[in-house]
Amino acid sequence: MILEVKNLHKIYNSGTHALKGVSISVEAGEFLVIIGLSGSGKSTLLRCINRLIEPTSGKVKFLGKDITHIKGEELRKVKSQIGMVFQQFNLIKRRSVLTNVITGKLGSLSTFNSIIEKFDKEVINEALNNLETVGISEKAKERADSLSGGQQQRVAIARSLMQNPKLLLADEPVASLDPATSNSVMHYFEKINKDFGTTVICNLHFLSLVRRYATRVIALKAGEIIYEGLPHEIDETWFKTIYGEEAEEVEIR
């Protein structure tokens, strides 16, 4: 088991109770997709897993080790083993694609060398390789904000690959992309999952993508898990339970 989340609660300072006792276990190599309405707590869950935010109570175990309360150097070590991709790509806009990819390696570079931006040949080659993996090595020298959304997201994926992650978290990675681009970006997640054996946990909105890529699905509603199972088991009834009576499925290919 690569990840174990036990009875996790998150209460924001504003008083919002975003997670209400969530428990999940993830086996190595899974492609786990989390679905749920806007505001159901999907992003909060991912951020609690790699401790971008502090869970209020409960436990997170990564590779058999309790990481809920670790701090400082130890926490950074764990973070460097967990990759993360965001809906808004979150690249450094004014810097080159290559520099952006290299930032994925910061956890294992010395502070001084990273500030004067002196990177080893190996690191640079690794970055170029990872750009190759997501198919945009020819853009290495360009400024990150000159790329299209889909290309930026691939740069973000390459950045997370620099961490050689055991676990890759993706928070609605295709929510701001058009359907065709969505599919191609999702394709790279599948490739990383299959080729490198990286475990992927991904928040998604479109059921057609879920059915195509997920090996297992969890549905959140108001901070609680209301469904857990295989993607093709989500039928009309489940769909309405998860997304509400009003919802209707839209097809995207």
Added chain:
Amino acid sequence: MIAEPEVEIHPQKIIDRNKRKEDKFNFIKAILLDIFLVFYSLIVLQRAIYFKFILDLRELPFSWNEIGIIYLISVVTGILWTSTKTSLSCKLFGIAKDNKITKWTVEIFSWFLFNITFIAGWIVTKFSIVDIFSSEGIQGAQRIFGALFQPEMGIFDDALFAIIETIYIALLATLISIPPTLLLSFFTARNLMRDNKIAFTVYYVLRIILNFIRSIEPLIWAIIFSVWVGIGPYAGMIALLVHTIASNAKLYSEAIENIEEGPIEAISATGANKIQIVWYAVVPQILLPFLSFTIYRWDINVRMATIIGLVGGGGIGTMLMQYQGLARWHEVGLIVLMIAFVVWVMDYISARIREAIY
């Protein structure tokens, strides 16, 4: 095997506890504000409106006993008023009862506060239509304006030197301010300093010090430094420098507080440390705003350097003060025109540079 300690507090309890703590805190704040508001109203009513306006006294009587009594009355009234949960402060801090009485008290008291403040302001500034339109006054103004438009060109080269000195004072103050301002701005940006107690304390203390320095006008700093290092351009430069650091640190740190959180999240998710996060996720986002603020500040400093000169900070201001003291209005006219010209040019240039940057 040792049993792992469980940190299980029921979440609902945490929510309730936070709510109670916040309410208590707001209640204390409301009491303090109510006391202040009542005290303020009573003092203004007594001193400005009763003594000055109704009795029209020249010398206001002053006694600590009286003020002490007024203060006591305010404390009692304030506490009682807040406890009814219908006061203005309760409304402001969101702990007021939601009923007609609250609505009425809030409306009437706000209106009352606004009016007495306005009237007190009127009385304090000795507002007088008569003075503005007195014939003596108008003649004086005519004399000065007349002289301004017939400037004495004989002192042009002296004035030129003086104004160049002013520009350099401003430039140097701005340039030297950059490194300390940069450093300070990182330590006074809330979003970078909130994750642990020590950092937050540093943030808080620095903010207070900077606010204090900024609240003292450059003019006052110039007076302080002209006593400290002697009258002249050096005193003026240091005065500007101190004020520039304090005010730009605020602007810079606000720029840092307004940056996109996304890249910070992304970089910290890679396991980068604090310094790396700042270098890669913060610095690229703030470089341009910083540059723009600094150029704008140079522009402001030229104007301030002129004013500072009036109290002995060197440059064109000092020269202006000398001729004004001698009542040589034609020379003053030239100096004023030159200042206006330079300020206009600086304003234009700095606006253009800032436009080009973005």
